[in-house]
Amino acid sequence: MPRPTPSQTVGPFYGYALPFPGGGEVVPAGHPEALTVHGYVYDGGGAPVPDALVETWQAAPDGSLAGRPGSLRRDPVTGGFLGRNGLDFTGFARVATDADGHWTVRTLEPPSGRPYLAVCVFARGLSHHLFTRAYLGAPASSDALLSALPEERRTTLMARQESERVHRFDIRLQGEKETVFLDFTTSHTSDTSGLRHGSGR
Amino acid sequence: MAGGADRPAHPGRDFAPYRSSVLRHPKRPLVPMGGDPDAAELYGPVFGVTDVTELDADLTRQHQGEPLGERITVTGRVLDRAGRPVRHQLVEIWQANASGRYAHQRDQHPAPLDPHFTGVGRCLTDDQGRYLFTTVKPGAYPWRNHLNAWRPAHIHFSLFGTAFTQRLVTQMYFPGDPLFPYDPILQSVTDPAARERLVAAYDHELSRPEFSLGYRWDIVLDGPAATLSEAALPEAVVSHAALPGSGEDR
Ligand SMILES: [Fe+3]
Numbered sequence: 001m002p003r004p005t006p007s008q009t010v011g012p013f014y015g016y017a018l019p020f021p022g023g024g025e026v027v028p029a030g031h032p033e034a035l036t037v038h039g040y041v042y043d044g045g046g047a048p049v050p051d052a053l054v055e056t057w058q059a060a061p062d063g064s065l066a067g068r069p070g071s072l073r074r075d076p077v078t079g080g081f082l083g084r085n086g087l088d089f090t091g092f093a094r095v096a097t098d099a100d101g102h103w104t105v106r107t108l109e110p111p112s113g114r115p116y117l118a119v120c121v122f123a124r125g126l127s128h129h130l131f132t133r134a135y136l137g138a139p140a141s142s143d144a145l146l147s148a149l150p151e152e153r154r155t156t157l158m159a160r161q162e163s164e165r166v167h168r169f170d171i172r173l174q175g176e177k178e179t180v181f182l183d184f185t186t187s188h189t190s191d192t193s194g195l196r197h198g199s200g201r
Numbered sequence: 202m203a204g205g206a207d208r209p210a211h212p213g214r215d216f217a218p219y220r221s222s223v224l225r226h227p228k229r230p231l232v233p234m235g236g237d238p239d240a241a242e243l244y245g246p247v248f249g250v251t252d253v254t255e256l257d258a259d260l261t262r263q264h265q266g267e268p269l270g271e272r273i274t275v276t277g278r279v280l281d282r283a284g285r286p287v288r289h290q291l292v293e294i295w296q297a298n299a300s301g302r303y304a305h306q307r308d309q310h311p312a313p314l315d316p317h318f319t320g321v322g323r324c325l326t327d328d329q330g331r332y333l334f335t336t337v338k339p340g341a342y343p344w345r346n347h348l349n350a351w352r353p354a355h356i357h358f359s360l361f362g363t364a365f366t367q368r369l370v371t372q373m374y375f376p377g378d379p380l381f382p383y384d385p386i387l388q389s390v391t392d393p394a395a396r397e398r399l400v401a402a403y404d405h406e407l408s409r410p411e412f413s414l415g416y417r418w419d420i421v422l423d424g425p426a427a428t429l430s431e432a433a434l435p436e437a438v439v440s441h442a443a444l445p446g447s448g449e450d451r
Contacts, residue, residue, distance in 0.1 A: 001282060001283065001284060002280055002282065002284050002419075002421040003210055003394070003395070003398065003421060004210045004211070004282060004421045004422065004423035005210070005369065005371055005398050005399065005420045005421050005422070005423075006210050006211050006212060006371060006390040006395045006396070006398065006399060007211045007212060007369060007370060007371055008212070008357075008370070008371045008372040008386060008387075008389075008390075008399070009219075009222075009370075009386060010357070010359075010370050011357060011372075011386075012305075012307065013295070013297075013303040013305040013307070013308055013357075014295060014357065014359075015305060015307075016295070016303070016304060016305050016319070016321065017293065017294075017295030017320075017321040017357070018293060018295070018359060043224040043225050044223075044224035044225070044226075044228075045224050047224075049225065055368070057241065057242070057244075057245055057246055057365045058241060059241050065241060065243075065244035066244070066247070067244065067245065067246050067247040068247065069247050069248050069249030069250075069251055069252055070249065070251050070252065071246060071248065071252065072248065072252040072253075072291075072323075073251045073252060074251065074252060074253060074254045074257075075254070076254045076255070079254050079256050079257070079263070090246060090247075091246060092246030110241075113239075114239070114241045116241070118240075118241050118242045118365055120365065120368055122370055123225055124221055124225075125219070125220075125221030125222045125223075125224075125225035125226075126214060126222065126225050126226065127211075127212035127213070127214050127216060127219065127222060127226075127386075127389045128211045128212055128214055129368065129370060130214075130227065130231075131242065131365075131366070144237055144239070145232070145234070145237075148232070149232070173224070173225050173226065173227060174224060174225065174226060174227055174228055178227050178228065178229055179227070180229075180232055181227050181229075181231045181232070182231060182232050182234050182242075183231035183232065183233045183234060184234050184240070184242055184366035184424055184425060185211075185366065185423045185424050185425070
């Protein structure tokens with residue numbers, strides 16, 4: 001079995017390469033069912049992180065996890081970006097934080113079975129990306145991840161509803177209210193004990 | 202296991218010699234997700250022919266003139282932990298120009314910009330998981346991590362697998378670079394065998410006569426999706442992007 005290629009930091013200069021126009025607009029502005037999920041990324045000193053890259057992935061409202069192409073739709077003539085076609089729900093967003101460490105994604109509500117955005121965070125200074133989840137609304141009491149966590153840790157995964165269609169989800173890389181980050185890579189399929197029966201440290 | 206097979210492949214996030222890591226790594230252990238079969242992260246975004254253009258994989262033809270520097274081709278396969286090809290997925294790269302300068306406003310290193318080189322490329326892997334880029338060899342560049350800090354020449358890579366858990370952002374290095382021992386970013390990977398996996402091989406078979414020097418670099422994505430059999434993956438994930446003609450000229 002081949003060994004994995006190590007991760008390396010995204011560095012400071014991805015900004016002209018990875019973000020793309022409309023990267024956070026999974027649904028068009030003005031879509032009647034659009035939800036806004038937004039927040040800040042903070043470092044261990046409480047300072048906003050202005051050079052983080054946030055990606056989100058989720059199930060479509062109908063529950064599909066198949067995804068669709070077209071997030072980065074391009075113009076084959078000019079080589080520029082066309083923007084998404086507004087019809088296919090790709091499930092994928094990518095946004096760079098602004099100078100204030102703030103990011104915004106506009107998307108559709110994930111289905112009740114998987115009521116969260118899977119979030120992947122990259123940053124200068126972060127050698128290996130971090131996964132977390134932004135739960136929107138009340139999750140099922142049977143949710144394996146949330147029920148394994150003590151209350152004060154669990155709250156770091158719950159987006160706060162600010163108004164009917166606006167949810168706030170801050171990401172704290174370090175510190176007292178450090179966000180719960182998830183490890184998918186070092187476990188094996190046979191090992192579900194960590195989540196199902198673990199202490200949820 | 203012998204031979205260091207159990208040593209972590211990935212860098213520790215708390216590698217203090219890389220100064221900006223100090224306040225940007227979690228101090229609590231990550232929560233193990235095990236093999237939770239319900240996780241949305243076992244699936245992931247997909248990309249297709251609408252997401253890349255023909256021009257994207259050749260970084261030397263994105264402007265009117267030829268860029269300065271040593272023209273190279275970089276190719277390899279993207280595999281999962283079981284050694285299976287990662288098909289029809291997005292590979293993105295970015296890099297400094299031959300002088301070690303990024304086309305990024307905040308790169309103020311006083312090396313010349315090249316009007317004929319931006320340094321951004323994309324492609325989809327083909328049926329065998331292969332990618333190929335034509336570009337120029339990037340230069341080393343200084344940074345302010347410590348006195349006289351220089352990054353060895355490198356190309357940044359961003360990759361997707363069939364599962365979001367396989368997401369990888371990394372850097373490819375060139376063989377024999379004398380800056381390796383001085384670079385805290387490369388050295389943040391503490392296992393020497395794992396560091397080796399970040400270094401491409403010069404491959405004379407890949408060099409094109411009177412055109413370019415060839416480098417080969419295979420990439421293995423981590424993540425538990427590698428332990429799922431293809432039969433266990435939903436049809437759409439396995440076959441969603443049967444791209445007509447992809448990879449025929451690779
Ligand atoms: Fe770099």
